[in-house]
Amino acid sequence: MGDLSTKVALTVKRYGIKVRPNASTGLWVFPLVPLAVIVSALRHPNEVSVIYQYAALLCIGLLQTSLLFVLHCSRKGQPDGSHLMLPTAITTVAFYSYFKTGFVFSICSGLFSSFGYYKLLLFTLKVLPCSFTIGEASIVVQAAILFFYTTVLNVINSIAQVTFTKMQTSTLIIQLGVLTVALICWLCYRFKSLRKPIPFYMMAVFSCVFFLFVPLHLILNFSPILWILQLMINDARAMRVVSIWIFGSLLAFLVARSQMRGAKKATTIQRKAFHILAVLMFTPGLVMECSLTFIASAVILSIFIVFDVMRVLCLPPFGQAFQDTFVVYGDDKDVGITALTALYLPVACGIPMFVHPSPCDITDSAGFYLLPVMSGLLSIGIGDSAASAVGSKCGRFHWKHSKKTVEGTLASIISQALIVYCLFYYGFVSGEETLIRSGIAIVVTSLMEAKTTQIDNLVLPLLMYILLV
Structure with missing residues (x-):
């Protein structure tokens, strides 16, 4: 893998692509999004819609394109797109023979999963230099491809x-x-x-x-606005959840404002405080108001993206304030023009809900799917925060070729295990098999957090989700 990664890194460098420095290429990350969707479709055959089944089959094309892209870079040098005909043909035939969707729709799906993904991947890496590793960019682009594909189909289907x-x-x-x-x-x-x-x-x-x-x-x-407002004040339970969100948002604002007044660079532990806050805000919503939390997670992500655009363009009245906040809270991985680590936090919290075919049950709770839907909250909000806090304060023994400590990894495992046990004790999750699967997922994800140089907020929730589902 090391030799293959080096060949790919040299190839994309010759191609004029600047990846995020001080990190590996992240080739192991390529399959995460497609596998999450495919595994979800296989594990929940009764819950998946036809559109989700289309997305799962499209993921097979994304996997083929990713594999051939890596092989092409390692063997032939600069990628030129000639390797895309095979995944296009296979995906087209799969759509046409399995779903009987018609030749035009089938070939459009095949082209989108290969040429569309490949072109957008190169575009993203070039337009946002030093912002991603190749693996991280693949996650973002694969998610964008699946999102656009399912959005178009859902809008067309919803019209009638x-x-x-x-x-x-x-x-x-x-x-x-x-x-x-x-x-x-x-x-x-x-x-x-x-x-x-x-x-x-x-x-x-x-x-x-x-x-x-x-x-x-x-x-x-x-009116969608009136519908959302009605959802927020629908009953006492919804109003309690909204009140928690408002209180948490005000607390986050006050904490950030206090840090800004001191004009001191935030420490790792101070940044992780927002992770804990995200757990405290998201968990009640998942348990009591799943649909509202589903919308809120997307709204938060959209707001963060718009805020970052305003920061980059320095647009009044808040552009400069956002830039000052970025200087104080920016991570050492934020070497590109965008504040990606800040954007990845709502992504980490929300992506399991977006991937799961049916995150909310008839009682408007995450219900039986609580642990998979909480993958981001467990791995990032609890595990990563505990690892950073304990590792920075008490860490003495470092993993080989890593800044992460053994003590931090143990803290990550123990903290997540305690949360899962509490959920089991109070009846939110059930079954010995669930506990065993959770234990395996926690250990594997914590060890990966200690060893990987990829963005934790992006890769760990997907890895844990796959293991839990």
């Missing part, structure tokens, strides 16, 4: 739909909302004239109105 369940409505709002944020980012990249305050805000408002609110109103036949 008469009634919507709570999760279907939530999913549609999330998909069009995130797609609108992506459109805003792309327009800023494509047109320099939109990088000034007045044009930017006019464009953002126009995009939200005509690409989000109007389409949603036409498809759903009711």
Whole structure:
């Protein structure tokens, strides 16, 4: 693997791609997103929709393209796209023969999973130099491909739909909302004239109105904003969850403001405090108001992305304040233009919900799927935080070729095991098999946290999710 990784790194460097320094290429990360979707589809055959089945089959094309991309880089040098015909053909035949979707749809799916993924991967690595390793970029691009693919299919399918369940409505709002944020980012990249305050805000408002609110109103036949507000005040349980979120947000703001006044660089432990806060805010929502938490996680991610665009463009009134916060709280892995470690925290919390085919049950709780849906909260919010705190304060024995300590890894394992045991003791999870599987997932994920140079917030939730599902 080391020799293969070196060959790929040299190839992409000759191709003019600048990856995140002081990190390996992360080739082992390539299969995580496709495997998470495929395993979910296999483990929950009764819950998966037709669109999710399409996405799972598309993941096979993503896996093929990733494998051939690595092999092409290691053997032939600079990638030129000639290796994409085989995965395109295999995916097309799979769609046509298994789902009977028709030749046009099948070949479009095949092309999207190969050429679309390959082109977007290179585009992302070039446009955001030094921001990703190759593996990290693959996760982001694979997720983007799957998101766009399922969004288009879901919107087309929803146009003729008469009634919507709570999760279907939530999913549609999330998909069009995130797609609108992506459109805003792309327009800023494509047109320099939109990088000034007045044009930017006019464009953002126009995009939200005509690409989000109007389409949603036409498809759903009711206001999405009023629907979300009604969801927030629907009952006492929902209002309690919203109150916890408001209190947590205010606390996070006060903590950040206090750190900013001192103008001192935040320590690792101070940054991890936000991880613990995320656990305290997300967990009640998963247990009591799953659909609302589903929407909230996407809204938080979208807000973070818009804030980072404002920071990069230094747009008033908050652009400079965001930049000052980034200077104080920025991680040593934030060497590109974007504050990716900050964006990855809501991703870590929410990505298990986005990947799972049915994260919320009929009682609007994560229910039987609580542990898989909590993968990000366990691995990052609990495990990674405990490892950083104990490792920085008490760590004496370091893992070979790593800054991480054995004491930190043990703290990660013990802290997550205690949380799982508490969930088991109070009846939120059940079954000895679940405990055994959880123990294996915790140990494997904690050991990977100690050894990997990839972004923890991005890879650990996916790895734990696969092991738990």
